[in-house]
Amino acid sequence: xxxxxxxxxxxxxxxxxxxxxxxxxxxxxxxxxxxxxxxxxxxxxxxxxxxxxxxxxxxxxxxxxxxxxxxxxxxxxxxxxxxxxxxxxxxxxxxxxxxxxxxxxxxxxxxxxxxxxxxxxxxxxxxxxxxxxxxxxxxxxxxxxxxxxxxxxxxxxxxxxxxxxxxxxxxxxxxxxxxxxxxxxxxxxxxxxxxxxxxxxxxxxxxxxxxxxxxxxxxxxxxxxxxxxxxxxxxxxxxxxxxxxxxxxxxxxxxxxxxxxxxxxxxxxxxxxxxxxxxxxxxxxxxxxxxxxxxxxxxxxxxxxxxxxxxxxxxxxxxxxxxxxxxxxxxxxxxxxxxxxxxxxxxxxxxxxxxxxxxxxxxxxxxxxxxxxxxxxxxxxxxxxxxxxxxxxxxxxxxxxxxxxxxxxxxxxxxxxxxxxxxxxxxxxxxxxxxxxxxxxxxxxxxxxxxxxxxxx
Amino acid sequence: xxxxxxxxxxxxxxxxxxxxxxxxxxxxxxxxxxxxxxxxxxxxxxxxxxxxxxxxxxxxxxxxxxxxxxxxxxxxxxxxxxxxxxxxxxxxxxxxxxxxxxxxxxxxxxxxxxxxxxxxxxxxxxxxxxxxxxxxxxxxxxxxxxxxxxxxxxxxxxxxxxxxxxxxxxxxxxxxxxxxxxxxxxxxxxxxxxxxxxxxxxxxxxxxxxxxxxxxxxxxxxxxxxxxxxxxxxxxxxxxxxxxxxxxxxxxxxxxxxxxxxxxxxxxxxxxxxxxxxxxxxxxxxxxxxxxxxxxxxxxxxxxxxxxxxxxxxxxxxxxxxxxxxxxxxxxx
Numbered sequence: 154x155x156x157x158x159x160x161x162x163x164x165x166x167x168x169x170x171x172x173x174x175x176x177x178x179x180x181x182x183x184x185x186x187x188x189x190x191x192x193x194x195x196x197x198x199x200x201x202x203x204x205x206x207x208x209x210x211x212x213x214x215x216x217x218x219x220x221x222x223x224x225x226x227x228x229x230x231x232x233x234x235x236x237x238x239x240x241x242x243x244x245x246x247x248x249x250x251x252x253x254x255x256x257x258x259x260x261x262x263x264x265x266x267x268x269x270x271x272x273x274x275x276x277x278x279x280x281x282x283x284x285x286x287x288x289x290x291x292x293x294x295x296x297x298x299x300x301x302x303x304x305x306x307x308x309x310x311x312x313x314x315x316x317x318x319x320x321x322x323x324x325x326x327x328x329x330x331x332x333x334x335x336x337x338x339x340x341x342x343x344x345x346x347x348x349x350x351x352x353x354x355x356x357x358x359x360x361x362x363x364x365x366x367x368x369x370x371x372x373x374x375x376x377x378x379x380x381x382x383x384x385x386x387x388x389x390x391x392x393x394x395x396x397x398x399x400x401x402x403x404x405x406x407x408x409x410x411x412x413x414x415x416x417x418x419x420x421x422x423x424x425x426x427x428x429x430x431x432x433x434x435x436x437x438x439x440x441x442x443x444x445x446x447x448x449x450x451x452x453x454x455x456x457x458x459x460x461x462x463x464x465x466x467x468x469x470x471x472x473x474x475x476x477x478x479x480x481x482x483x484x485x486x487x488x489x490x491x492x493x494x495x496x497x498x499x500x501x502x503x504x505x506x507x508x509x510x511x512x513x514x515x516x517x518x519x520x521x522x523x524x525x526x527x528x529x530x531x532x533x534x535x536x537x538x539x540x541x542x543x544x545x546x547x548x549x550x551x552x553x554x555x556x557x558x559x560x561x562x563x564x565x566x567x568x569x570x571x572x573x574x575x576x577x578x579x580x581x582x583x584x585x586x587x588x589x590x591x592x593x594x595x596x597x598x599x600x601x602x603x604x605x606x607x608x609x610x
Numbered sequence: 611x612x613x614x615x616x617x618x619x620x621x622x623x624x625x626x627x628x629x630x631x632x633x634x635x636x637x638x639x640x641x642x643x644x645x646x647x648x649x650x651x652x653x654x655x656x657x658x659x660x661x662x663x664x665x666x667x668x669x670x671x672x673x674x675x676x677x678x679x680x681x682x683x684x685x686x687x688x689x690x691x692x693x694x695x696x697x698x699x700x701x702x703x704x705x706x707x708x709x710x711x712x713x714x715x716x717x718x719x720x721x722x723x724x725x726x727x728x729x730x731x732x733x734x735x736x737x738x739x740x741x742x743x744x745x746x747x748x749x750x751x752x753x754x755x756x757x758x759x760x761x762x763x764x765x766x767x768x769x770x771x772x773x774x775x776x777x778x779x780x781x782x783x784x785x786x787x788x789x790x791x792x793x794x795x796x797x798x799x800x801x802x803x804x805x806x807x808x809x810x811x812x813x814x815x816x817x818x819x820x821x822x823x824x825x826x827x828x829x830x831x832x833x834x835x836x837x838x839x840x841x842x843x844x845x846x847x848x849x850x851x852x853x854x855x856x857x858x859x860x861x862x863x864x865x866x867x868x869x870x871x872x873x874x875x876x877x878x879x880x881x882x883x884x885x886x887x888x889x890x891x892x893x894x895x896x897x898x899x900x901x902x903x904x905x906x907x908x909x910x911x912x913x914x915x916x917x918x919x920x921x922x923x924x925x926x927x928x929x930x931x932x933x934x935x936x937x938x939x940x941x942x943x
Contacts (some may be wrong), residue, residue, distance in 0.1 A: 215711065221664065222707045226700050228674045232689025233696055240754055243682030244903045248910040251675040255917045258668045263924050320905050550690040550755075557760045561697045568701050572708055579715050
């Protein structure tokens with residue numbers, strides 16, 4: 154069998170980034186949730202917010218630690234497997250990656266320690282400010298990484314000379330055409346994902362009749378937040394889709410499995426896209442809806458894949474199904490918040506067993522949606538790493554053999570299959586332990602000793 | 611346009627040195643971990659580095675992305691050439707890092723995580739030494755890419771420098787424990803420090819003799835007139851430092867051994883820099899030839915000048931807070 158270093162390198166990157174993205178998906182949302190709780194505690198002084206915050210802070214610490222460990226891997230991937238990409242794009246992209254690392258470590262060195270270990274050492278307001286700064290810091294990290302990713306999707310503000318990119322305008326590079334949409338869509342996705350985890354945990358407590366008061370607080374406040382965020386996310390997603398439609402028409406054609414350019418295009422609910430024959434098999438379609446969704450006009454012309462040479466088309470089936478998975482989960486989330494409004498009106502939010510069971514069941518689906526959305530946008534960008542300008546095939550390290558990459562891929566797979574289940578298990582144990590009162594010794598299970606403990610005692 | 615290359619060389623040079631010194635001692639403690647007499651002293655040893663190890667490791671990432679941003683061509687050639695050492699380094703650091711978190715949470719698999727910690731430390735150190743050795747050897751380069759095979763790095767010289775770095779980090783780790791602990795554990799550490807100091811003498815002598823033989827460029831740098839005169843202080847001072855550390859260890863000093871060992875690392879680091887200057891991809895590309903465009907270097911410099919000092923101050927503060935002898939009760943909960 155011939156081992157293709159390009160394909161294996163792509164699999165390796167996908168494996169590493171897919172696991173890694175789960176952690177920011179959780180920590181970005183959780184950091185803001187903790188800041189929200191600390192703010193409530195600071196303003197109202199009610200102990201219940203403190204207890205809930207302590208529990209989620211423990212989980213945050215594990216998640217952040219795993220995020221750092223799996224994040225250390227990522228920049229080196231650009232060297233080991235994507236050295237051509239690094240050489241060609243470094244002038245433009247490398248400072249964005251470097252800023253992400255600098256700011257993440259700035260945050261870690263300054264405020265994370267206070268948030269995790271300093272509750273007894275600093276005034277309450279300073280602890281709240283630290284929580285806010287950690288939340289702000291996670292958003293800054295997302296800002297830089299998504300700026301870099303968006304530039305790869307919709308490059309701007311740079312020119313190519315002698316095969317290398319050179320920066321022309323840093324503002325245009327950072328605020329490239331897809332960046333505002335992608336940033337908004339991703340951050341809200343992270344908030345929604347975390348929100349449904351919090352709701353799921355609260356529902357689990359209610360079903361077990363444990364920590365009732367805390368669970369009600371978590372469930373109610375978070376569902377209010379989701380009632381705003383889920384519809385907002387669907388709106389932002391539509392705007393983001395329109396932006397992709399303008400700048401990456403081939404990607405959208407693949408996502409929608411449109412082969413022919415036409416007005417009054419249908420929306421394909423389900424199909425098996427056949428890339429060889431350039432048709433959809435077993436298609437179920439809604440007439441006119443395709444044009445309506447993409448152009449907001451039934452007469453709108455929607456470009457099809459046949460407009461693009463075969464060597465400039467992304468794979469069709471993967472983005473097509475990934476989008477439908479993401480959309481399906483979005484609809485499920487929307488139904489959940491609608492149901493929550495109805496139950497609130499009927500005053501049965503806390504004791505409808507079916508609803509609570511549903512909340513537990515859908516708790517992990519946000520992560521699935523994040524991965525699906527990420528897969529859709531990255532596979533949809535193919536066959537390019539920098540859309541329209543640098544091919545994936547020209548980005549890979551030229552010296553690699555398929556065997557080299559096979560060895561490293563197996564190594565990373567085995568390592569992550571040990572580390573990630575262990576991490577999830579430890580987080581689950583914190584949840585199982587529940588939001589109990591701090592025991593006075595202030596034991597934060599964070600994998601770190603208390604900062605400043607030596608001074609305090 | 612202004613030339614930012616000297617400044618970026620300085621920043622990256624310092625960053626890599628911080629990494630070597632700081633992660634050096636905590637990797638060294640990791641390697642000694644298995645050889646400590648009982649579980650209580652192992653816990654003490656782990657607690658002595660627990661507050662600082664992740665901060666130490668951040669320099670590796672800053673070094674990596676710094677190299678990519680400031681000298682991208684060097685990054686694009688060197689990292690593929692050391693594909694497997696980098697793989698081993700990263701996998702080892704994963705297991706070593708999570709061991710801090712998981713060791714006491716998962717007492718059923720304590721041995722697994724403890725092995726992860728000690729073997730991970732050893733493997734990560736060896737891999738770093740191999741990278742260094744292979745860098746001194748130089749790589750096959752065609753155009754703007756590494757053109758050799760992924761096993762080219764593996765030579766007797768690179769294996770020797772891997773072993774040399776293990777001995778060196780062990781010295782740093784042992785001296786750290788001498789400084790941070792007391793009683794029986796300190797006595798153990800002192801003995802390990804002396805043994806590894808003898809090892810360091812062999813390692814430094816070996817690398818110093820072998821390096822000029824590996825490439826004539828290095829021999830030319832050190833032994834041509836008048837360089838030999840100007841550069842003579844480097845080996846002389848190194849020798850004096852080794853004697854200083856040896857004497858301090860024999861006379862029961864607690865802080866001098868660590869300071870002296872760190873100084874030995876400064877000198878060794880300087881020696882390698884002198885050997886290779888101005889190359890960053892030895893014998894192919896200089897720092898200036900691999901630099902990113904001035905606009906890129908300037909753009910990143912703005913934020914670095916602001917954030918790097920704060921990171922340094924924070925890190926210094928964190929060492930200050932945890933100064934003095936490590937206590938049994940300060941650690942993981």
